[in-house]
Amino acid sequence: MQGQNFNLKNRVHIIPFLLITISYLVITTFIYMFLYDECWSCSDSGVVIYTLGFLFACGICMIITISIIRTERMRSQGDTAQTFKRFGMFNRFGSRIWSFEHDFTCDKPLSLTFLQNVDRAFKGITKDVDFKALDFNDRDRKLINHESRHFCASEIFRTSRGTRYSLVLRTEAIGKVQSFSWWVVAGGYESNTKKFVTVSLSPLTIWFWIIPKLRGRTIVRNSILEIYNSDFERIDATARLRIIQRTTFKELVSLLEENGVDISYLKQQSAQIMNITVAGNGRASFGNIIQGQSNSVDSRMGSA
DSSP: OTTOOOOOOOOOHHHHHHHHHHHHHHHHHHHHHHHHHHOTTTTTHHHHHHHHHHHHHHHHHHHHHHHHHHHHHHHHHHHHHHBBBBBBTTTTTTTTEEEEEEEEEEESHHHHHHHHHHHHHHHTTTTTOOOOOEEEEETTTTTSSEEEEEEEEEEEOTTTTEEEEEEEEEEEEETTTTEEEEEEEOOOOEEEHHHHHHHHHHHHHHHHHHHHTTOOOOOOOGGGGGOOOOHHHHHOOOOOOOOHHHHHHHHHHHHHHHTTTTOOOHHHHHHTTOOOOOOSSSSOHHHHHHHTSSSOOOEEEEEE
8 A cells, every 4th residue: 555645646557558458469369360260170169268268377377476466565564574585685675775884892782772762763753663673584595594683674754756765773792792784775666557567467477487486586576666766756865865864873873972982983984974865876876776776776885
């Protein structure tokens, strides 16, 4: 479901609709005429049965595709455990557009306090924030045992054009060394045009993605997600990225300063960290996503 403020006319474009519909009519007619003219052993009823069988097989492929998309949508909204195989950890949320990591030494564990402070800070900005604990499970077959890592994530903003901006947090401690990381992930809306094309062409394309899907290496729903391309979307993206980065970075600096951790290097980085530009060749590479690319875009912001 799209938000109540969703402001796009999410309709199926007439050109792909006509092209695909006409193509199916032509193919069905060709199959019927070929069987009727060439297959002397087939009766008239047999020709009809074979033609309807072709349409039935196509319908089964479409139903399977719709079912997979619906299941993936439900899992992305409700599951507290996300599974992947080797790559694509954030695929269910969208594409990574920004990330940051900072390591420091402190005798006192600060992970829980940091997560609580970030949650409280964003709830002061928007009431829709709801950070939840997530387990990411790597089911790589080359591993002797499956690996699991704990994260915390929440959707922070959603534009009127359906783009979702989520923040994923992870904290880790190895002895006295603690590591705080976060990722900003952008996800699009379900385009009805892409959905129609994906489902309609599934009798032809299902043979290419069904095996990777069964192996857990692809998410079919990602093929129908779209981030709207407009100047206003870039303006909104810049503003929201800056708010997320400034808020999270401010909470990190405040917490470390309160606990006597040296933050001089972080202060030196602050100008670079906040230099977010959303453009085709910008630092955040968000323009690449807006241009229609659904692949992961991961521009490392820096490591302290």
